Amino acid sequence: MSQLERIYGVHAVEALLRHHPKRVKQLWLAAGRQDPRVQVLVDLAGQQRIAVGQKDRRELDEWAEGVHQGVVAEVSPSQVWGENMLDELLDRATTPPLLLVLDGVTDPHNLGACMRTADAAGAHAVIVPKDKSATLNATVRKVACGAAEVIPLVAVTNLARTLEKLQQRGLWIVGTAGEAEQELYQQDMTGPTVLVMGAEGKGMRRLTREHCDYLVRLPMAGSVSSLNVSVATGVCLFEAVRQRQGKAAG
Numbered sequence: 001m002s003q004l005e006r007i008y009g010v011h012a013v014e015a016l017l018r019h020h021p022k023r024v025k026q027l028w029l030a031a032g033r034q035d036p037r038v039q040v041l042v043d044l045a046g047q048q049r050i051a052v053g054q055k056d057r058r059e060l061d062e063w064a065e066g067v068h069q070g071v072v073a074e075v076s077p078s079q080v081w082g083e084n085m086l087d088e089l090l091d092r093a094t095t096p097p098l099l100l101v102l103d104g105v106t107d108p109h110n111l112g113a114c115m116r117t118a119d120a121a122g123a124h125a126v127i128v129p130k131d132k133s134a135t136l137n138a139t140v141r142k143v144a145c146g147a148a149e150v151i152p153l154v155a156v157t158n159l160a161r162t163l164e165k166l167q168q169r170g171l172w173i174v175g176t177a178g179e180a181e182q183e184l185y186q187q188d189m190t191g192p193t194v195l196v197m198g199a200e201g202k203g204m205r206r207l208t209r210e211h212c213d214y215l216v217r218l219p220m221a222g223s224v225s226s227l228n229v230s231v232a233t234g235v236c237l238f239e240a241v242r243q244r245q246g247k248a249a250g
Contacts, residue, residue: 005075007141008060008068010037015146016073017044023075024050030057030070041071066142080136081125083156089125090169097171097192098240101127103159103208104199105229108134112143113230114197119147121237127162127194130155163211166194175204175212176236178226184216189240190247197233 004025007013016024027045029038031054045052060068090097100118105111111134118126134140135155141148156162163173174187175196189195196212198204209215218227218235227235 003077005077005138006063006072007075007138008064008066008072009142009145010041010069010071011145012141012148013071013073014041014044015149016075017041017048017050019149020075021048021050024048024073025076026050026074027052028055028060028072028074029053030060030068031055033070038071065139068142081152081154083154083162085152086125086127086154086162086166087169089152089154093124095122096190096244098123098189098237098244099125099127099166099171099194100233100237101159101163101194101196101208102133102199102229102233103196103204104129104132104202105197106132106134107200108137108139109143110134110200110228110230112140112148114233115140115144115151115153116147117230117234117237119144119151121234121241123151123237125152125154127154127156127159129159130157159205160207160211163194163196163208167211167213172214173212174214174216175209176217176232177203177209177215178217178220180215180217182214182216183219184236184239185219187214187216188243190243193240195233195236195240197229197236200229 007016027050042052060072063072100123102114115126136153171192171194173194
């Protein structure tokens, strides 16, 4: 049997219990914790006949890399989607596809925050390269607050080749770059769009940039030269949301 993973935090564990209960093998709660939020988890576990146990909080502290909120689930290993699933995702889309590409984002906190924002903005998937990128782990799931259990994370071997395939399917590739002449708010993102965000500090790789149909920048009025990648991702994705809602209303 594959080694179990430990997922922690109320939101992440609740999302697992609701969306992928068969993956949850055991639910552990901090001894003495009794409140409505935990009771929801206990009820969900009971409906799926998942064992619920208690452990000393210090023991849970040793299990979790971050704030576990007194809740830890032991689950079967997480599944990252393969690139062959992209066609299926696009075939199922009932609205113009909106995909988020993270080119070399290695910080799991940033990946988790980006996945949370992508889910909130209605993106269809998050795409990352298999190498030199953060992947699903307990930290990502905790920061994503349940989004990691809902929005597909697709790991691809060759990002440039994947972008070419998406272009062939009619999607427009919009990359972010500080030196771009066009501002984000001038870019039409109401059609099938792939938004590409670069790595922390380095930006997009050269080959990735060359496969972009458009390059846009965020207008920066203050003294800082750039935003954290998860913050910039939120700004860009919700500009796409704003445009699409405006088009639908018009």
